[in-house]
Amino acid sequence: MTPTTAPEGAGGAGTGAAAAAPVLRLTGLAWTVGGATILDDVTLDVREGEFLAFIGPNGAGKTSLFNQISGLNPATAGRIELDGTDITDRAPHARARLGLGRTFQTSSLWPALTVADHLRLAAQAATGGSYRIWRRAGRHTEQVAEALERTGLAHRAATPAASLSHGEKRKLELAVLLVGEPRVMLLDEPMAGVSAEEVPALTDLIRSLHRDEGRTVLMVEHHMDVLLGLADRVAVMHHGTLLALDTPEAVMADPIVQQAYLGEAL
Numbered sequence: 001m002t003p004t005t006a007p008e009g010a011g012g013a014g015t016g017a018a019a020a021a022p023v024l025r026l027t028g029l030a031w032t033v034g035g036a037t038i039l040d041d042v043t044l045d046v047r048e049g050e051f052l053a054f055i056g057p058n059g060a061g062k063t064s065l066f067n068q069i070s071g072l073n074p075a076t077a078g079r080i081e082l083d084g085t086d087i088t089d090r091a092p093h094a095r096a097r098l099g100l101g102r103t104f105q106t107s108s109l110w111p112a113l114t115v116a117d118h119l120r121l122a123a124q125a126a127t128g129g130s131y132r133i134w135r136r137a138g139r140h141t142e143q144v145a146e147a148l149e150r151t152g153l154a155h156r157a158a159t160p161a162a163s164l165s166h167g168e169k170r171k172l173e174l175a176v177l178l179v180g181e182p183r184v185m186l187l188d189e190p191m192a193g194v195s196a197e198e199v200p201a202l203t204d205l206i207r208s209l210h211r212d213e214g215r216t217v218l219m220v221e222h223h224m225d226v227l228l229g230l231a232d233r234v235a236v237m238h239h240g241t242l243l244a245l246d247t248p249e250a251v252m253a254d255p256i257v258q259q260a261y262l263g264e265a266l
């Protein structure tokens, strides 16, 4: 398998975007910390409108890669380009302004604040203000209403985050992200902690952000059954390297990938 080669027959928005220049390009990306190599020579192109999933055993480097792309950790070597612009040394907020948005594996919500409060503050931050300028946050009613509508959370607008179900919390994190209208969304295990009953609705929401709104999505997800029918391509991380990059079906059939997962269900 050749990591940067477009697969034949990749579905969804990725097919139409096959000839387009990459929206995100990683070249020789590496991260070494305390003498340990966490990421090693990761090279990868992401096409505009593509849905690219990341899988890999625990500790493979998936979150570390997202931290590099979003700027939380500096790269030890290599280059990150967004729309052809070198963003390797840009701060996280500068990358966010350029259209890179991310969610985290663990919840990033304030328990006592309501759903609508979160969205008002996100709207305030997205327009260049600070989370501290609380009084001005009342101005963003339209953005808040739109984010509530898109994520199906309108009926929960006045509910404190602490009272939401896990699935609703994940939806709120997506709503917060959407307020900033990111072109490229990095979703780190959005299904983590979500009950089996809530997974289909959350999957549908993520699918619509990709297919209906045309957003480029990079998503870490352990379960292949969630990714089938969602991802155009799957990147397999192993020991900080990119082991394979292909359609979900081809990745599942790849003996090298199966070997990496020996003992674990793909």
Ligand SMILES: Nc1ncnc2c1ncn2[C@@H]1O[C@H](COP(=O)(O)OP(=O)(O)OP(=O)(O)O)[C@@H](O)[C@H]1O
Binding pocket: 033, 034, 036, 038, 056, 057, 058, 059, 060, 061, 062, 063, 064, 065, 237
């Ligand atoms: N700040 C850090 N300092 C030192 N080691 C780190 C740091 N952050 C991550 N690591 C190590 O890097 C490796 C990769 O971790 P990472 O969280 O990126 O893996 P992952 O593929 O996302 O795992 P999981 O599926 O369990 O979330 C792990 O061995 C982890 O302990």
